[in-house]
């Protein structure tokens with residue numbers, strides 16, 4: 115078995131797939147090994163699909179962390195169980211594929227608010243890589259929406275708003291964004307704008323709306339990319355080993371990473387493979403655990419952990435949820451897709467950053483009546499009619515931006531999961547001010563539900579969780595403030611990189627994966643020794659000026 | 674509980690052992706009767722069930738030619754149906770099975786009747802709704818017919834024509850100008 119490669123990549127999710135694709139397309143005979151801890155779960159299988167339709171079963175849920183394998187401490191429960199797919203393809207097996215860019219202010223959170231951290235790069239440094247990422251994931255979006263500066267149109271058309279979105283859109287038209295105490299310029303009001311949710315369609319949908327197990331591969335799944343790479347005869351030195359958890363990164367000096375050691379879960383044997391470059395693309399949970407587990411004479415507290423920063427600054431989103439009901443639904447509306455179509459960035463702007471930005475959307479499953487379940491329960495047509503055209507429930511949701519704090523830390527706890535990966539514990543607390551901010555933001559959503567003429571039936575802040583965990587090996591300008599540099603190379607090493615949400619110093623208010631994919635493309639560029647397309651921070655461009663121009667609409671396109 | 678000794682015979686809750694069994698053409702026709710009766714009893718098809726037949730066959734094939742094999746469940750359902758037909762006549766048998774079975778849909782099935790309800794009838798209902806049965810909703814008060822549902826395989830590629838009841842904004846703030 116071959117044991118020496120140009121690149122050894124740990125983890126087989128979207129980060130790994132993007133890197134492998136980029137590197138192989140640049141040089142076809144590049145020797146790359148991907149080591150994935152989990153098994154392969156077949157995608158696009160008709161039987162799995164029928165079992166999902168008829169029984170609600172999804173074939174990958176057995177790979178999720180169980181409660182005892184992933185827990186949390188602190189003043190707020192952090193949902194770590196039932197979130198991550200540990201398998202070939204990673205969490206893109208079940209992700210929502212919402213693909214949103216971070217906004218310019220997300221890269222300068224500390225500068226703008228005095229809290230959290232700045233990125234060592236700017237939005238401009240990533241803008242062209244966002245184009246690459248959108249093209250790779252085939253993101254469908256609305257070109258008329260200029261929420262963020264973009265130099266290329268979306269590669270595909272957006273999904274339409276559904277009829278059931280209409281009432282919320284109308285309410286938004288009538289309502290103002292209310293700048294609350296803690297925002298810049300409290301008391302100011304501006305119109306709420308409606309937008310169409312950008313989704314990574316990858317291939318054209320057949321509108322079945324079973325996106326948690328798509329029968330035709332419409333939704334992007336890293337597995338499809340990895341399959342294509344494996345089957346491409348040009349890439350003779352590309353290999354993927356599944357059931358192969360890596361538990362140690364080995365060094366021959368402080369700076370030189372030599373190899374990684376993994377266990378073949380099927381034979382129980384340990385193997386060590388040499389990589390000229392080693393990239394940890396094993397997700398924001400595993401990256402810090404693997405770094406800290408890799409202790410040796412050069413790195414007494416684990417690689418990259420001389421300043422005790424690995425695993426710290428955990429950031430996530432909490433979901434804000436307000437549910438309202440109407441007495442009737444004369445059009446018998448239900449959300450006809452399995453994903454949201456309506457969203458708004460009106461509270462996702464710099465002005466709201468200090469207090470915590472929110473990204474609002476209509477819940478992907480409301481309004482809805484599970485007609486089949488009512489039939490199963492023996493309800494007659496008349497009874498079901500009464501329910502379909504009767505009371506209607508609508509749910510507005512928002513992701514709330516969080517700021518990284520030193521004491522919020524993710525680490526290994528004793529014991530391994532069934533794939534041989536260390537178990538997890540997350541220490542996570544919120545300050546009173548953060549709790550208050552979250553409650554204030556919730557009130558904004560309540561106003562919208564009330565404007566729709568609905569009676570509020572529930573209003574709550576869901577716990578944060580592993581879905582969008584970022585920041586556990588964050589990038590920065592020095593080893594004193596970060597784990598990696600601006601190219602995601604672990605400080606003081608020559609050849610160990612992290613390609614993961616773990617490197618994000620801030621989590622924005624939107625989903626992370628488009629940004630991760632853009633970062634992976636940027637890393638590919640770095641590896642193949644191209645000059646990064648723009649580097650505003652090193653060229654000392656007056657970035658805030660530029661951003662101001664974008665935001666004021668003076669220049670909404672980057673030339 | 675409805676039915677006689679066949680329906681109420683005790684069985685373990687797991688999938689009925691099916692090794693070596695193949696469904697005959699007649700078996701499939703007998704099962705198709707359940708599917709068709711679902712559409713009729715809930716007035717839940719816009720044409721009749723025949724336009725869903727090829728999808729239904731595909732599901733039966735997927736469920737009987739791959740593990741875990743449903744053939745044993747399907748044969749059991751035919752035993753149950755035969756007894757219900759004898760006791761109540763065909764039309765009434767379906768009414769009893771769909772609306773009065775007394776089976777707890779969330780408990781493990783421990784009788785032949787419960788196996789038939791949970792593994793066959795309930796799954797056929799889900800299939801029926803997603804294969805197009807949902808389309809009969811929306812029109813009651815002059816509304817537009819539903820076009821899509823979780824699980825519905827539309828069959829044509831998504832393009833500019835919305836495959837859902839879409840919101841058509843006349844006055845919407847389309848431009849999303851950055852504020």
Ligand SMILES: Cc1cc2nc3c(=O)[nH]c(=O)nc-3n(C[C@H](O)[C@H](O)[C@H](O)COP(=O)(O)OP(=O)(O)OC[C@H]3O[C@@H](n4cnc5c(N)ncnc54)[C@H](O)[C@@H]3O)c2cc1C
Nearest residue numbers: 125127128129151200204205210211212360397400625627
């Ligand atoms: C329910 C859900 C919905 C989501 N929806 C969206 C969305 O709509 N939009 C969006 O932008 N983001 C979404 N996300 C987030 C998205 O899934 C992640 O950002 C993305 O999958 C991260 O990709 P990754 O390649 O970094 O890691 P992962 O997908 O986690 O892949 C890492 C892989 O590494 C493997 N691994 C871990 N440790 C080791 C080791 N030591 N050795 C070998 N292998 C290892 C794991 O088994 C895993 O397969 C969602 C997440 C969840 C949970």
Ligand code: SF4
Nearest residue numbers: 319320322323328332
């Ligand atoms: S809408 Fe349908 S085709 Fe598109 S991703 Fe979802 S399940 Fe697949």
